[in-house]
Amino acid sequence: MSTSILIVDDEVDFLDSVARMLRIEGYENVTAVSNPREVDALLNVTPFDMAFLDITMPEMDGIELLEVIKKKSPQTECVMITANEGIGNVIRAIKLGAYDYLLKPVMPEQLTHALEKALERKHLLESLLLKSRDRVEKSLKTPEAFQDIITGDSRMLKLMHECELHAESSIPILVTGETGVGKELLARAVHQASRRAAGPFVAVNMLALSPSLFESEFFGHAKGAFTGADRDKEGYLGKARGGTLFLDEIGDLSMEIQGKLLRILQEGEYTPVGKTRAERADIRFVAATNQDLEARVEEGVFRKDLFFRLQFAHLRIPALRERRKDIPALAASFIHSSIRPNARLSSEAEEMLARHEWPGNVRELRGMMEAAANLAEKGTILPEHLRLPASVTNETPVEIKPTEVGGMESLADVEKRHIVSVYEALKNNKSQTARVLEIGLQTLHRKLKSYGLK
Secondary structure, three states, X not given: OOOOEXXXXXXXXXXXXXXXXXXXXXXXXXXXXXXXXXXXXXHOOOOOOEEEEEOOOOOOOHHHHHHHHHHHOOOOEEEEEEOOOOOHHHHHHHHOOOOEEEEOOOOHHHHHHHHHHHHHHHHHHHHHHHHHHHHHHHHOOOXXXXXXXXXXXXXXXXXXXXXXXXXOOOOOEEEEOOOOOOHHHHHHHHHHHOOOOOOOEEEEEHHHOOHHHHHHHHHEEOOOOOOOOOOOEEOHHHHOOOOEEEEEOHHHOOHHHHHHHHHHHHHOEEOOEXXXXXXXXXXXXXXXXXXXHHHHHHHOOOOHHHHHHHHHHEEEOOXXXXXXXXXXXXXXXXXXXXXXXOOEXXXXXXXXXXXXXXXXXXXXHHHHHHHHHHHOOOOXXXXXXXXXXXXXXXXXXXXXXXXXEOOEOOHHHHHHHHHHHHHHHOOOOHHHHHHHHOOOHHHHHXXXXXXXXX
């Protein structure tokens, strides 16, 4: 199929000139429009590959038109054309998703160069994502349930196949993996692949539940059950009825809450606070943790009977450093959903991404790509736009002297090195760093202060 190109400019002579240039270069499928208000209807018929848009037009300016196109046809690559060298509108257009801009008068070589570079970017992204999607579709019965998981890794494909098989029943599932690997994403895929897909998916951070409030929040309560209970309240079990309840951070639960959760799993029913009649827990449970539950059992901080109840359908997501071939496709996807969707990775930047250890996994990669896209004003993400450790960038690292104990680092220094690495990788963003490390923001502030980092 030939490349479909749209040109919009209120100057008819210029419009004809650009269309003629493109046809001379061999691009036959060209649509020239002088009234930008006609474009909305055209998009219903033709999903254009490329669009050249004049910024200054009386009926509707090019910025407004760009927003219309990106909303209705986000895959269309847009290049802005302007007679004004003022950079304000150009920056705004780039932030809205324009790939590049050209100054009038436009030379044929400028036009074709911009066209070729934009199409190269478009085809690269489509190739990466289609390759991933194709492998998923060939491996699974319900590939649509896994459409948000980008991978071509054989271990991930095997994991998703197991996930699909477990989804056919209603047994509890345990998802494990390091922070940021996408445990909730896989839990949602289990839900979508199951017969409960039409029901609700309810995610609960179990660390946010205190033992004193657990029964009220989890089971719900009746009006008048305790002081302040002025109405009936449905708990998480009721909200997830007929669907899936995702229990995140299950490895850090207190022993008391573990016991209450075990009774629900064993008996399949619960009694809301203040009521006497038990209700059936018509729910698929998916639990997740970044902890080694078997080690937690040996330490005596996790119930053996609860562990045995969960371990039979155990899905471990490999860390990103274990599937480095997924990094380019994931990076391209995150860039495409950033404020500069048409930015591209330079080969040097891509090599650096491949060398990084990714302590924060996919979540860290997403944050890094979104931040790098913000800095890539010229549309190319360079090594200097990536906040990576000195060991990856080959810069001289800041010396962190370990406590010498037989030539080995102390636990405090290992923790410090890890926290500083994640903090720098996420461009000193404390909120993101706290989320990736799964510690409180105040805890992070205190540790950074102790390291002499403001």
